[in-house]
Amino acid sequence: xxxxxxxxxxxxxxxxxxxxGNKIKTIGFVDNNVVHERHIIDGSSMALLPAFxxxxxxxxxxxxxxxxxxxxxxPWLRNIWDKEAELKGEDIYDGTRLAxxxxxxxxxxxxxxxxxxxxxxxxxxxxxxxxxxIGVTFMDSLGEKKIQNNFSxxxxxxxxxxxxxxxxxxxxxxxxxxxxxxxxCCQNALDNNLYLQTHLSETITEVEDCKKLHSGLTxxxxxxxxxxxxxxxxxxxxxxxxxxDAEILAGRGVIAVHNPCSNMKxxxxxxxxxxxxxxxxxxALGTDGCSSNxxxxxxxxxxxxSLLSKVRWNSENSIxxxxxxxxxxxxxxxxxxxxxGKIREGMLADCILVNLNNERMTPSWDIISNIVxxxxxxxxxxxxxxxxxxxxxxxxxxxxEIIAKAKAFVK
Amino acid sequence: xxxxxxxxxxxxxxxxxxxxGNKIKTIGFVDNNVVHERHIIDGSSMALLPAFxxxxxxxxxxxxxxxxxxxxxxPWLRNIWDKEAELKGEDIYDGTRLAxxxxxxxxxxxxxxxxxxxxxxxxxxxxxxxxxxIGVTFMDSLGEKKIQNNFSxxxxxxxxxxxxxxxxxxxxxxxxxxxxxxxxCCQNALDNNLYLQTHLSETITEVEDCKKLHSGLTxxxxxxxxxxxxxxxxxxxxxxxxxxDAEILAGRGVIAVHNPCSNMKxxxxxxxxxxxxxxxxxxALGTDGCSSNxxxxxxxxxxxxSLLSKVRWNSENSIxxxxxxxxxxxxxxxxxxxxxGKIREGMLADCILVNLNNERMTPSWDIISNIVxxxxxxxxxxxxxxxxxxxxxxxxxxxxEIIAKAKAFVK
Numbered sequence: 075x076x077x078x079x080x081x082x083x084x085x086x087x088x089x090x091x092x093x094x095g096n097k098i099k100t101i102g103f104v105d106n107n108v109v110h111e112r113h114i115i116d117g118s119s120m121a122l123l124p125a126f127x128x129x130x131x132x133x134x135x136x137x138x139x140x141x142x143x144x145x146x147x148x149p150w151l152r153n154i155w156d157k158e159a160e161l162k163g164e165d166i167y168d169g170t171r172l173a174x175x176x177x178x179x180x181x182x183x184x185x186x187x188x189x190x191x192x193x194x195x196x197x198x199x200x201x202x203x204x205x206x207x208i209g210v211t212f213m214d215s216l217g218e219k220k221i222q223n224n225f226s227x228x229x230x231x232x233x234x235x236x237x238x239x240x241x242x243x244x245x246x247x248x249x250x251x252x253x254x255x256x257x258x259c260c261q262n263a264l265d266n267n268l269y270l271q272t273h274l275s276e277t278i279t280e281v282e283d284c285k286k287l288h289s290g291l292t293x294x295x296x297x298x299x300x301x302x303x304x305x306x307x308x309x310x311x312x313x314x315x316x317x318x319d320a321e322i323l324a325g326r327g328v329i330a331v332h333n334p335c336s337n338m339k340x341x342x343x344x345x346x347x348x349x350x351x352x353x354x355x356x357x358a359l360g361t362d363g364c365s366s367n368x369x370x371x372x373x374x375x376x377x378x379x380s381l382l383s384k385v386r387w388n389s390e391n392s393i394x395x396x397x398x399x400x401x402x403x404x405x406x407x408x409x410x411x412x413x414x415g416k417i418r419e420g421m422l423a424d425c426i427l428v429n430l431n432n433e434r435m436t437p438s439w440d441i442i443s444n445i446v447x448x449x450x451x452x453x454x455x456x457x458x459x460x461x462x463x464x465x466x467x468x469x470x471x472x473x474x475e476i477i478a479k480a481k482a483f484v485k
Numbered sequence: 486x487x488x489x490x491x492x493x494x495x496x497x498x499x500x501x502x503x504x505x506g507n508k509i510k511t512i513g514f515v516d517n518n519v520v521h522e523r524h525i526i527d528g529s530s531m532a533l534l535p536a537f538x539x540x541x542x543x544x545x546x547x548x549x550x551x552x553x554x555x556x557x558x559x560p561w562l563r564n565i566w567d568k569e570a571e572l573k574g575e576d577i578y579d580g581t582r583l584a585x586x587x588x589x590x591x592x593x594x595x596x597x598x599x600x601x602x603x604x605x606x607x608x609x610x611x612x613x614x615x616x617x618x619i620g621v622t623f624m625d626s627l628g629e630k631k632i633q634n635n636f637s638x639x640x641x642x643x644x645x646x647x648x649x650x651x652x653x654x655x656x657x658x659x660x661x662x663x664x665x666x667x668x669x670c671c672q673n674a675l676d677n678n679l680y681l682q683t684h685l686s687e688t689i690t691e692v693e694d695c696k697k698l699h700s701g702l703t704x705x706x707x708x709x710x711x712x713x714x715x716x717x718x719x720x721x722x723x724x725x726x727x728x729x730d731a732e733i734l735a736g737r738g739v740i741a742v743h744n745p746c747s748n749m750k751x752x753x754x755x756x757x758x759x760x761x762x763x764x765x766x767x768x769a770l771g772t773d774g775c776s777s778n779x780x781x782x783x784x785x786x787x788x789x790x791s792l793l794s795k796v797r798w799n800s801e802n803s804i805x806x807x808x809x810x811x812x813x814x815x816x817x818x819x820x821x822x823x824x825x826g827k828i829r830e831g832m833l834a835d836c837i838l839v840n841l842n843n844e845r846m847t848p849s850w851d852i853i854s855n856i857v858x859x860x861x862x863x864x865x866x867x868x869x870x871x872x873x874x875x876x877x878x879x880x881x882x883x884x885x886e887i888i889a890k891a892k893a894f895v896k
Contacts, residue, residue, distance in 0.1 A: 381749035
């Protein structure tokens with residue numbers, strides 16, 4: 075059904091917005107004198123903003139939110155891995171639905187995911203009606219048979235008949251995947267016209283080990299030497315980046331995903347945003363998984379990105395509110411090839427209605443500043459993805475059942 | 486009216502809690518077979534936790550939320566000061582009510598405030614029913630007459646007949662107050678048995694200027710040399726602290742207030758929490774004012790404190806969830822002499838009910854981790870201060886009017 079939002083605030087104006095099918099059809103006064111039925115939303119106390127694009131997460135890890143906190147990295151990882159080994163496909167379905175529920179409630183309509191049981195993730199994504207790029211995770215330790223199965227799945231699903239969903243080979247990281255496996259993943263992505271997801275330069279240890287193993291090459295230089303970096307590579311973290319690394323990333327058009335919350339929680343370090351920006355690297359934003367965050371809230375991630383950069387690089391305007399808002403919306407959408415991320419006629423209707431009567435959005439000197447620095451999920455009233463309402467009045471149809479299922483995971 | 490919370494989660498148990506008058510009377514099964522009326526809350530999907538204590542803010546600055554963002558410090562300050570100069574007593578009343586509304590909605594029942602128009606702040610505090618220590622701000626630039634008036638006010642109101650409210654002289658900072666003014670404020674505090682609030686060691690510039698002016702003394706050493714530091718000194722920020730500073734703060738029992746969000750946003754630096762902890766400094770948590778935050782949400786502040794310390798001091802457990810939760814609750818209450826901050830029989834009933842069915846509190850591996858790292862204000866259902874309900878079902882009586890008033894401030 076078409077959606078008519080009456081008297082809504084967009085920037086400095088108050089107007090109507092008509093969403094027809096999956097697109098923003100009209101921004102301007104819309105006469106509602108039509109015969110067919112429209113869903114009408116009173117936008118008079120709302121601002122219409124683009125929805126958020128979360129370019130890196132491990133959605134189903136929501137099931138492990140709060141499991142084993144504040145331990146040093148290795149004992150923490152061992153605990154997480156042991157628990158992950160218990161997860162079954164149905165758990166992944168429940169966990170991914172919980173994650174998507176949380177994302178919708180905080181205004182996100184797209185996520186790039188990297189986890190196991192991609193078929194169950196797909197079921198969850200289609201059940202919830204959100205956009206996703208589903209990474210099919212590769213590691214050498216999977217063994218050749220599973221690796222082959224993954225490639226077959228990607229070949230088969232590269233033409234999958236759902237505009238909201240795409241897939242990508244996701245070689246986990248340079249310390250879990252051989253150069254050969256990276257090359258095969260890259261070839262599969264090229265053959266099928268897919269994105270490729272990976273973790274890159276997340277920790278100092280990763281960088282130092284890489285230099286030892288690969289004749290002094292940094293992780294970025296190493297992947298570049300393999301010929302696997304291009305403008306469809308989504309590289310999560312990129313914390314420890316040299317000038318040369320930044321030039322390679324920019325030159326190859328790699329999408330670097332900043333995950334400030336995770337980088338802080340795991341004390342991985344701070345992305346050198348000023349350097350990346352100076353070199354022209356494409357930078358989007360992601361939450362990472364719940365074990366290192368512990369939520370999937372892009373409003374929080376925007377604030378953290380901006381604040382962390384200000385204090386680390388000693389500049390009050392190192393990442394401005396406007397800049398980080400664009401990273402989380404128009405840049406994320408553009409980098410992933412989705413014609414959305416702005417409130418503009420003809421673009422896909424991926425948008426949120428923010429309650430201007432929420433205390434945290436008051437007063438309204440600057441709506442973008444308020445959403446970045448002041449807001450939390452309680453400010454987000456309505457979420458529309460591809461022209462469909464996923465949340466209205468901060469309520470998602472069926473949320474009680476999703477939460478009950480996820481709760482049951484803790485016996 | 487007494488409050489009976491049935492079947493509520495406290496730690497690992499599910500039980501009833503009876504609040505009589507302003508105290509937690511009973512934790513355990515409570516037979517509701519009584520003649521007098523009780524307000525009964527179904528706690529079956531809730532956890533009962535202590536409420537938050539915000540030990541440093543400038544509440545009414547909520548009116549300037551989002552005003553002039555991402556500018557370098559000096560032009561930013563000039564803009565803020567110009568706008569502040571326009572504020573009248575009634576604006577302060579409206580702005581402080583907005584701030585208190587926001588604090589209640591995110592689970593806070595006490596704030597230490599430092600601003601102008603203390604009589605209007607008092608009106609707002611009493612209107613909203615929250616606890617506060619209201620700082621009466623001093624600067625040399627006020628002139629002797631206003632300084633005298635402030636001292637007279639403090640003498641008169643030191644015995645003020647409202648258990649929820651106390652006052653403190655608040656010499657703004659060493660760069661706005663002479664040593665003599667600090668001494669007079671300290672004497673007033675001692676005479677009237679009051680706390681004293683001040684900003685301390687917030688920026689490198691403050692430290693360097695202090696050393697130049699005062700024979701190489703750091704701001705902490707300088708105030709110590711004036712004899713004005715004691716266990717009722719609330720010192721906001723304490724970002725740039727030497728070993729000797731930390732020993733002085735610990736030795737004098739000074740309450741250091743960590744404001745991570747503000748320190749990040751203004752790129753002031755990062756508190757050396759490991760050093761402060763090692764030396765035994767008392768550390769509480771505060772949000773600072775909205776211009777440098779831009780909200781007053783202690784759940785966010787807890788997360789930021791923990792994450793910032795982890796990444797800065799390169800340790801995944803530099804500030805644990807449990808530790809920062811105590812800073813925001815029991816420590817804050819204890820330092821301010823309020824017999825609250827824990828869910829315990831006989832203690833004052835300052836508590837919150839957290840919705841365990843919120844997606845961000847799911848699953849329940851660890852409720853404290855969830856509230857620190859996962860939650861936002863949408864998880865907080867009910868707030869009780871001094872045995873009175875300030876919020877239920879995430880709704881504060883009269884919130885629409887408070888927001889409308891604050892909105893009107895932006896013409």
